[in-house]
Amino acid sequence: MSQDNERNSLLEGFKIQRFDEVKKDYSRVVTKNGKICHYNILEEQIKKLRPISIIDNNAWVLIYLPTKEYIPAQDGNDTSIYNNYPYFITSKKELWHVKADNLEKDFQLPDLGIGEEVRWRSVDVTTFLENENKVDLKDTFTKIHEKIGNLLELKSIDYQNVLVLWAIGTYFYRIFEYYPYLDFSGSKGSGKTKALSILECLCYNARLSLRITGPNWARIVESLNCTILVDEQEDLLDPKSEHSSNMLKLLNSAFRTNAQDSILIPSRGGSWISKNFDLGVPVALGHITPINDVTEDRAIPMKMLKSTNKLVIDSEVVYEERIWHELRDLLYRSLLDYFDEVKRIKSELFDIENVSPRERNQIWKPIMTLARLFERNGVEGLEESVRSVILETHEIKTITNQSQNSDIQVLELLRDYISKSELKQIGESENQIDWFKQEELLYKIKTSPELSYLSSRGLGRILDRLQIPRQKKNPFNMCVFVNRENLINLCKRYNVDYIALLEQSSLEYHMVSNHSATSAQNTSSEGREE
Numbered sequence: 307m308s309q310d311n312e313r314n315s316l317l318e319g320f321k322i323q324r325f326d327e328v329k330k331d332y333s334r335v336v337t338k339n340g341k342i343c344h345y346n347i348l349e350e351q352i353k354k355l356r357p358i359s360i361i362d363n364n365a366w367v368l369i370y371l372p373t374k375e376y377i378p379a380q381d382g383n384d385t386s387i388y389n390n391y392p393y394f395i396t397s398k399k400e401l402w403h404v405k406a407d408n409l410e411k412d413f414q415l416p417d418l419g420i421g422e423e424v425r426w427r428s429v430d431v432t433t434f435l436e437n438e439n440k441v442d443l444k445d446t447f448t449k450i451h452e453k454i455g456n457l458l459e460l461k462s463i464d465y466q467n468v469l470v471l472w473a474i475g476t477y478f479y480r481i482f483e484y485y486p487y488l489d490f491s492g493s494k495g496s497g498k499t500k501a502l503s504i505l506e507c508l509c510y511n512a513r514l515s516l517r518i519t520g521p522n523w524a525r526i527v528e529s530l531n532c533t534i535l536v537d538e539q540e541d542l543l544d545p546k547s548e549h550s551s552n553m554l555k556l557l558n559s560a561f562r563t564n565a566q567d568s569i570l571i572p573s574r575g576g577s578w579i580s581k582n583f584d585l586g587v588p589v590a591l592g593h594i595t596p597i598n599d600v601t602e603d604r605a606i607p608m609k610m611l612k613s614t615n616k617l618v619i620d621s622e623v624v625y626e627e628r629i630w631h632e633l634r635d636l637l638y639r640s641l642l643d644y645f646d647e648v649k650r651i652k653s654e655l656f657d658i659e660n661v662s663p664r665e666r667n668q669i670w671k672p673i674m675t676l677a678r679l680f681e682r683n684g685v686e687g688l689e690e691s692v693r694s695v696i697l698e699t700h701e702i703k704t705i706t707n708q709s710q711n712s713d714i715q716v717l718e719l720l721r722d723y724i725s726k727s728e729l730k731q732i733g734e735s736e737n738q739i740d741w742f743k744q745e746e747l748l749y750k751i752k753t754s755p756e757l758s759y760l761s762s763r764g765l766g767r768i769l770d771r772l773q774i775p776r777q778k779k780n781p782f783n784m785c786v787f788v789n790r791e792n793l794i795n796l797c798k799r800y801n802v803d804y805i806a807l808l809e810q811s812s813l814e815y816h817m818v819s820n821h822s823a824t825s826a827q828n829t830s831s832e833g834r835e836e
Contacts, residue, residue, distance in 0.1 A: 355394070355413035356584065357531035358480045358510065358641075365397040365645040367477075367638060368404075368511075368530070370422045371431065392418040397642040399435050416529045416584075425511065430635040434642070441639040444684030450474070450508065450633055457504055457621045458497055459613035464691045468606060469501075471676045471692070476509040476533045476588045477641040478648050478676065484668040485563055488590035489602065492610030498592035501610070502535045503623040505590055507630040508637070509533035520552050524569055524583035527560075531584070534560075537592040554601065559585045561604045561668075604669065607699055644679065651675050658693060660801075661700050670696055704801050712757065716768050717802055719751055721793055725806035732782055740789040743782055744769075772796060 353361055357368035373391040378384045394402040394409070402409060404418055451470050460466045472488050479485040488505075490498040506512040511532035518536060526532050536553075559565040563586035573579045591605070613619050656674045658666050673692055681688040723729045728750070729742045748765050752758050760768075766784070769776055774796075775787040790807050797804035 352412070352414055355409065355415055356480065357416065357529070358477070360481060360645060360649070363646065365642050366394050367396075367641060368418070369393055369395055369426045369431065369638070370424050371426075371428050372424055389420040390422055390424055391420055392422070395431060395434075395638075395642070397645060401431070401435060417525075418529055422530070425634055426638050427631055427635070430631070430638075434635075434639055440643040441636055442683075443640065443644065443680050446633075446636040446640055447474075447680050447685050447688075449636065453629060453633065454504060457618065457623060458501055459611075459615050459618045461609060461611065464695045465608060467677075467688060467691045468673060468695050469608065471673050471680075471688075472588075472590075472606065473505055473508045474637060474640065475672050475676055476512075477637050478645065479510075479588050479672065480531070480563055481645065481648055481652060482563060482672045482675075484561055485586070485588050485672055486669040487557070487561070487601065487605035488588075488608060489605035490590065490592045490608045490610055491594065493594065493612070496610035496612050498594075498610050499537055500623060501608070502537050502590060502592050503625075505533065505535055507623060507625055508633060509535075509588065510637070518553075518556075520556060520567075521569060523556050523560075524567060524585060527585055527587045528583045531587060533588045533590070535590045535592075556585065557589065557601050557604075560587055560589050562586050603703070606669065606673070606695075607702070648675060648679055651678050654678070658696055661696060665700065712760070712764075713768050713771055714800055714802060715754070715756055716751060716765070717772060717793075717796055717800060719754060719757075720774075720788055721797060721802065721804060721807060723750065724788060724790055724793055729788070732779060732785055738779070741777075741779060741785045741787050744776065744784040744786050747786055 355361070355366060359366040369392075370390040371393050373389060375387040375389065375391070376384065377387065392404040394404060396402070404415065409415055447470060450473065451466065454466060454470060458466075458469075460469065469488070472486075475485065490501050492498055502514055506514045511530040512535055513526060513530075513532045514535040514537065516536070516538055518534065523534065527534070559567060565584070565586040566582040567585050568580045569583050570578045571581050591601075652671070652675045656666060656671060658670070658674075661670070670692075674689065674696075677688045677692045729747065732738050732741050732743060744762065744765065748760065748762055751765065752760055766776065769786060774792070776784055777787070779785040794804045794807050796802075797807070
């Protein structure tokens with residue numbers, strides 16, 4: 307049957323509709339290649355079972371286990387095939403063979419192949435299935451923390467705590483709407499590659515790479531929900547690099563855990579169809595040179611320094627070491643035992659002073675949630691330790707943004723000009739107070755070396771982004787409306803110091819008060835003389 311005839315058959319078939327009183331559903335009968343096919347419309351959407359999924363208060367996680375497949379033959383020459391096959395293991399102590407147990411009838415499944423590495427040993431899986439006791443979270447955190455400390459020297463114990471929690475969070479990340487990047491930067495030999503190698507051993511289905519393409523990223527994330535670790539990202543700011551451009555697009559998408567992208571794939575009929583692939587996944591980067599501002603703003607900075615500890619310097623990450631299997635066993639069990647508690651803690655409030663809601667919810671919420679989980683299970687002082695890193699990195703980012711962001715620089719200059727009364731109003735009438743010539747403002751701003759490049763159009767764009775009113779005022783050209791109250795509100799929004807504006811307001815208030823008092827005394831004196 308030709309494609310046109312088959313399409314017409316399908317269209318005609320969908321017009322035939324009947325209600326099944328027994329199954330309480332609609333059945334659409336379609337003649338397809340001479341066969342009768344029934345299409346039943348279900349009441350609910352078929353759910354997509356991802357490698358890490360939380361469905362109906364049950365956690366599912368994809369693992370690969372070494373499997374012997376026995377294939378009988380009619381001629382008696384039976385064969386056996388040995389491969390690492392995909393399985394789903396659930397928090398209800400169930401083990402599902404992806405192919406043999408026909409999960410397709412209940413779920414949409416990602417494309418899963420064979421041969422992936424075994425990251426959770428079958429002996430440990432069996433122990434989990436047969437043991438009703440939950441994993442000890444304090445013991446889990448302590449062992450991971452100790453192993454990392456033997457291999458890597460970070461700025462402080464607080465940063466080591468954050469690193470441990472980030473690695474653990476790669477098993478829980480789909481519970482959150484966003485998951486922060488981890489950004490290792492520093493000079494050559496400071497331990498960036500070693501840090502990524504540690505994460506490769508610990509994180510869920512971790513993949514360490516120097517370069518990764520968009521389609522490859524989409525396919526491995528779709529099939530494995532893997533943690534992506536990318537080392538030596540030195541060309542992320544190179545505008546001529548195609549890899550850089552593609553990488554930045556992926557990073558901008560991956561920050562949101564449910565992010566997807568459409569990719570053309572071949573269909574069974576030989577044509578091409580568009581299919582959505584998952585992109586959102588935990589990402590860690592290693593580099594020497596600076597990275598894109600947007601990427602940096604979504605990352606937890608881990609500034610690396612060369613260690614002076616000889617034991618740490620001489621240590622190596624041995625992937626086959628037994629300890630990594632033991633630690634991953636604890637992490638798989640942590641997800642399956644405590645996913646519901648993490649969901650509950652996630653809904654609690656996390657009040658962090660001076661940190662914006664965006665930074666708190668999109669970057670730090672997963673780390674703070676896990677810190678609270680482990681602290682409630684015996685790891686003392688963990689939440690306060692994370693808070694100290696949050697406040698320190700927030701201050702560093704604020705200073706960096708203010709020194710690099712032209713919007714902030716213009717706002718700071720306006721603050722200084724107004725607080726010192728260095729700008730001349732266009733007039734004294736009511737509709738001219740607090741209005742200034744944009745041309746004169748630009749001339750004054752350009753005396754600052756950092757903004758000497760600024761054009762009139764560039765300044766206009768900055769003022770529009772800051773939502774500072776502009777208007778043509780006859781007989782003048784474009785004018786700008788700036789008063790102290792609006793500037794104070796802008797400074798609060800952009801974390802810019804505004805004390806000078808408050809002091810000027812206070813000074814003017816006292817001057818007006820003193821002038822009023824003097825006038826009153828003079829009037830009173832004149833009255834007594836009369």
